[in-house]
Amino acid sequence: MTATSPPFPLPPIPGVVPARERTVSVVTHPEATHHVDGLVGGQFDSALTPRGEREAAAITAALGARIDASARVAVVASDLRRTRRTAEIVGEAWGIDPTLDPRLREISYGEAGGRPQSWLDARFVPPPAVGDRLRHHVGIAGAETRLDVAVRVYEAMTDLLAQDADELVVVTHGFTAGLVVAAWIGMPIEAAGHVAFPVPSGSITTLREDRFFHSRAVVTVGDVAHLRA
Incomplete structure (x- = not known):
């Protein structure tokens, strides 16, 4: 008997579809033009660089090495160009078109988006160490709060x-990826004022739910081994 198998056969429950193990791979887009140009990203609609395109292929290969050929795969992405293109490259491996969801966009830095990073740095109001970090405003017109x-x-x-x-x-x-993980583990929004995970560009964070206990595990965070291969 394993930790993910019941000690005896469980009878079917009428009207309930049996649960199965599932995995969520949270991918952060690889190198984009705003990275190399020293510009503020956020919702500024930058594109992947040629290096970013190669890194997206490496991400796809890493996912392909893990995902079973018989698995039902879905790919969803932020609708910004850098994430959309990454998702297109991933989706090609399974012959599927990604679904685009603007709710997965990066935090908006308002009028700072697309400006030199130094412009934002000179005006940015950092959140307090304690207090209401969720509703803190960074001092830039049009910027989102956490x-x-x-x-x-x-x-x-x-x-x-x-x-x-x-x-x-x-x-x-x-x-955004940090909040995806927070939502996965059921962290209440009001407790998410400090949440952060080390997820560099081009990384894969692996989340898994088992089919017996329905536990949601964070298996790996910010893995970039595929970029060094």
């Missing part, structure tokens, strides 16, 4: 986890 992002990401994850897929690939951004 709460703004959390609300849309949690809503997106509720919908995505209702999909009938064995393997769900979520292509998003660094800040």
